[in-house]
Amino acid sequence: MSETSPAYNAVTYLLDRNIDEGRSHKLAYTDTVAELTYGELQRQSCRVANLLRRLGVRREERVAMIMLDTVDFPSVFLGAIRAGIVPVPLNTLLTSDQYAYVLADCRARVLFVSEALYPAVKDVVGRMSDLECVVVSGQNAFGHKLLSDELKNERDTYVTAPTHPDEPAFWLYSSGSTGMPKGVRHLHANLAATAETYASQVLGIREDDVCLSAAKLFFAYGLGNALTFPMSVGATTILNPERPTPAVMFTLMNKYHPSIFYGVPTLFAAMLNDEQLKAQIGGERLRVCTSAGEALPESVGNAWKARFGVDILDGVGSTELLHIFLSNAPGDIRYGSSGRPVPGYKVRLVNEAGADVADGEVGELLVDAPSAGEGYWNQRSKSRRTFEGHWTRTGDKYVREADGRYIFCGRSDDMFKVSGIWVSPFEVESALITHPTVLEAAVVPEADAEGLLKPKAFVVLRAGAKADGLDEALKEHVKQKIGVWKYPRWIETVDTLPKTATGKIQRFKLRDGPA
Incomplete structure (x- = not known):
């Protein structure tokens, strides 16, 4: 967008437009316990925007979200954006140390957290110099503010912040599978x-x-x-x-x-x-x-x-x-x-x-x-x-x-060459799981006696499958499927494979042995 682009707030596109087009009574969300129509979601987002202003959060400042997928999540996320405040949704499976790192890194002024997830951060929140308020979604506030109580008396209208298309709207932290997560700044237009x-x-x-x-x-x-x-x-x-x-x-x-x-x-x-x-x-x-x-x-x-x-x-x-x-x-x-x-x-x-x-x-x-x-x-x-x-x-x-x-x-960091030819771990893994005994597989490079890299496979077997005598059958299976030089020279049976919260295999953890 150019510097002369008119004001644009992502909430106007995502939410308010639905009201203008007659969907106020249309069901937007259900979380199996609560429901929100588009009209109710608009009003809740306005209450959240008003709450954030009452708490002293200013435009462009960050608020962190450690929240389960309930109707409170879109209410908080969109309410912050409506106010020109930057929500930062965080992975709900991080460790306390990772939460401490990310909360300090983004300098969140307010933390919204689901009741069930509060124990993971209860020993962290008091150490965050920028964090001024914790708001809990659920029934127990643990001595902090309860979201439902805080929203009861807030107005359900709000003049949406006249943000710019190129202005940061929200951050997302990368999975951090090889280190601490990195905060990616996304814009209203994205x-x-x-x-x-x-x-x-x-x-x-x-x-x-x-x-x-x-x-x-x-x-x-x-x-x-x-x-x-x-x-x-x-x-x-x-x-x-x-x-x-x-x-x-x-x-x-x-x-x-x-x-x-x-x-x-x-x-x-x-x-x-x-x-x-x-x-x-x-x-x-x-x-x-x-x-x-x-x-x-x-x-x-x-x-x-x-x-x-x-x-x-x-x-x-x-x-x-x-x-x-x-x-x-x-x-x-x-x-x-x-x-x-x-x-x-x-x-x-x-x-x-x-x-x-x-x-x-x-x-x-x-x-x-x-x-x-x-x-x-x-x-x-x-x-x-x-x-x-x-x-x-x-x-x-x-x-x-x-x-x-x-x-x-x-x-790029998983690929390796065998006899001068690129080998794709994914290709070998895909061949392995077509064998009737294999449920999951992960392939990494391993040096042989001469110091040359060859494929090594870690496999999770299907229920009832026996590992005895399986290695040679799997090697031959891969040779027939994708080529002689790509077959795994070593095969190790494991109960599980290390993965990120998104389900991606963390192959780097297998290079020194299985998790």
Whole structure:
């Protein structure tokens, strides 16, 4: 946007527009306990904005959110943005030390926290020099302020702050899988950018859709799924405050009959392989599913389609770019690929020297995105390495096929060469899980006796499978699937694989042995 752009607040686009278009009484959210129509959500967001001003929080200052997916989350998130205050949703699975780091890093003036999550921060909040107030969502305030009580006497109208399209609207912290999380600053214009590209032109979201996301609202993926996208068209969203286990997700699907289900590869695989839930078919209205977080194995996509009769649109996104920028699309799906660039996004594949690579060659994926963050908070050197003018480095290695589809190879720091040829851990893992005994797999480089790198696999077996004598069968299976030089020279059976809260395998933790 130019410096002369008129005032623009993301809440006007996401929420107030729905009221103007006659959806005041339309159900916006249910969290299985409480419900909010669009009109009620607008009034709640105004009360939150007034509360923040009463607490002395000023425009551009930050408020942190450690909140479960309930109707209080969109109320607080949108209320802060309405006031020109910057909400910072945080991962609900962090440790106390990580919360201490992030709260100090973002200098939050107020912390909104769900009652069930307060124990994780109770020993932290008193040490935060910038934190002046804690507001608890739930029944027990633990000696702090209770959100429901604080909002009772607040006015339900508010003059929305005349923010700028390029003004920071909210921050999201990266997963921090290899270190402390980094704060990504996103702008007011970024939310609409994802809605008008992926949600509208790929997903085809509609006003009559009912949305259910396994990914939580504090994730970039979940925020789009359960807030930006449905609100952009006036759809209804089911919020799940619990862990997204197969049993929980099937229960919600059978009760609410979502038309769009947003998942991640590990959950799709778990839902397919849960022996006690084999008869579940995911509700009556399901029309499309999406996947992100990690590449979806071809075997999982095909099995899901065969059982549920619904396609999974596999795509790739990032916290830095807010949502999916490369995706399969309805009528243009090939499992095992990440599809094509989302309309409105440009992509390049470059080698180590920064030159574009040809079709069929491995390169790092760079994206020119209308939804890119403006950088990391207080991390200038990392910002300069990631955000290069129009282009954002994703850290993902891809191959572009002649038909324009992109095939995921792995993270740049996970890829390695065997006999001078790039090996994709994801490709080997995808081959391994097609064996009937293997549920999950992770592949890392290991040095042999001569100091040369070769693939080593860690596998989680399906229930009832025996590890005895399995190594040679799995090696041969991979050779037949993807090539002789790519097979794992060593195979170790483990009970679980280390993962981030988003379900991404933390391969770096396996390089020195399993977690």
